[in-house]
Amino acid sequence: xxxxxxxxxxxxxxxxxxxxxxxxxxxxxxxxxxxxxxxxxxxxxxxxxxxxxxxxxxxxxxxxxxxxxxxxxxxxxxxxxxxxxxxxxxxxxxxxxxxxxxxxxxxxxxxxxxxxxxxxxxxxxxxxxxxxxxxxxxxxxxxxxxxxxxxxxxxxxxxxxxxxxxxx
Numbered sequence: 001x002x003x004x005x006x007x008x009x010x011x012x013x014x015x016x017x018x019x020x021x022x023x024x025x026x027x028x029x030x031x032x033x034x035x036x037x038x039x040x041x042x043x044x045x046x047x048x049x050x051x052x053x054x055x056x057x058x059x060x061x062x063x064x065x066x067x068x069x070x071x072x073x074x075x076x077x078x079x080x081x082x083x084x085x086x087x088x089x090x091x092x093x094x095x096x097x098x099x100x101x102x103x104x105x106x107x108x109x110x111x112x113x114x115x116x117x118x119x120x121x122x123x124x125x126x127x128x129x130x131x132x133x134x135x136x137x138x139x140x141x142x143x144x145x146x147x148x149x150x151x152x153x154x155x156x157x158x159x160x161x162x163x164x165x166x167x168x
Contacts, residue, residue: 004110078091122165
């Protein structure tokens with residue numbers, strides 16, 4: 001578990017299918033994800049199982065909760081291996097009612113710091129479609145720099161790749 005000024009980040013577990021269902025079943029929240037549309041219930045269940053399984057690598061995704069009310073789940077944030085497991089990237093999403101409050105940036109900074117401290121990663125990537133301006137703003141505020149030579153997801157057109165070097 002990671003705590004920040006306003007948040008508690010808990011490693012994902014089976015009980016967190018509720019927040020993933022809220023996010024991944026919404027067309028507006030999934031339009032910039034690889035599928036580009038809402039996920040089915042079975043796809044969401046598999047997605048959550050894969051997030052849980054990823055923790056076998058010693059790092060992964062967290063559910064973002066309010067520190068003032070830990071029962072409130074707002075979204076998720078985490079660093080996970082990409083298709084090519086020599087690379088890892090940061091991922092995040094918040095329910096609309098919590099967007100614009102700085103919670104993604106606060107949680108993403110904490111996860112980057114924790115992941116660099118606990119794992120032997122020299123670089124973490126951030127990717128977003130060019131049209132996903134809010135995500136690109138977060139990536140840049142995290143201090144990530146544009147990568148012109150590395151393409152993490154070769155089959156996705158219009159994807160910009162950024163990275164940050166280990167800083168702890």
